[in-house]
Amino acid sequence: MKNVVLTYGTFDLFHIGHLNLLQRLKALGDYLVVGVSTDEFNATKGKQTIVPFDDRQRIVQNIKCVDLAIPESHWEQKVGDIAKYGVSTFGMGADWAGRFDELKAHCNVVYLPRTEGISSTSMKKLLRVLDKEHVDDLRQALNVISAIIDRFD
Numbered sequence: 659m660k661n662v663v664l665t666y667g668t669f670d671l672f673h674i675g676h677l678n679l680l681q682r683l684k685a686l687g688d689y690l691v692v693g694v695s696t697d698e699f700n701a702t703k704g705k706q707t708i709v710p711f712d713d714r715q716r717i718v719q720n721i722k723c724v725d726l727a728i729p730e731s732h733w734e735q736k737v738g739d740i741a742k743y744g745v746s747t748f749g750m751g752a753d754w755a756g757r758f759d760e761l762k763a764h765c766n767v768v769y770l771p772r773t774e775g776i777s778s779t780s781m782k783k784l785l786r787v788l789d790k791e792h793v794d795d796l797r798q799a800l801n802v803i804s805a806i807i808d809r810f811d
């Protein structure tokens with residue numbers, strides 16, 4: 659009998675934290691199903707991604723430890739997915755600790771440690787700083803500084 663593990667996420671700007679979690683979850687079973695949040699669903703979470711859903715799903719589907727990537731389009735689909743795929747273990751990162759305990763009625767529920775120091779949110783903040791407007795500001799500041807330095811010559 660296949661030992662099926664299930665998880666969900668946005669997986670925007672796929673990074674080592676996502677990979678660590680997926681590999682740890684796969685190690686708990688022999689078949690890993692990953693629900694990837696659609697752009698519409700993320701909008702209801704107040705989340706906007708850099709990478710659109712189709713690309714995020716294809717990236718996750720092609721991660722070696724992932725067996726099946728499915729769309730996640732609403733919060734309530736988990737119980738149905740657990741039955742549909744015959745899930746024995748549901749898992750999330752520790753930032754969701756306790757939030758899906760109601761699923762313990764249907765399968766094992768685990769929360770795994772997050773990978774510290776990396777997040778899509780912090781990468782997005784950095785990308786925002788590097789947008790054109792900020793670069794123009796930086797360039798102006800540089801011009802002012804070099805003008806001042808020139809006066810010392």
Ligand code: C2G
Pocket residue numbers: 666667668669670675676679695730733750751752753754771772773774775776777778
């Ligand atoms: N994660 C991690 N370490 C990080 C960043 C993320 O272990 N440094 C884990 C999160 O805990 C989560 C998974 O990677 O279990 C995906 O994270 P997100 O893409 O941020 O997912 P989220 O938007 O929280 O969506 O129905 C549940 C939601 O779909 C979860």
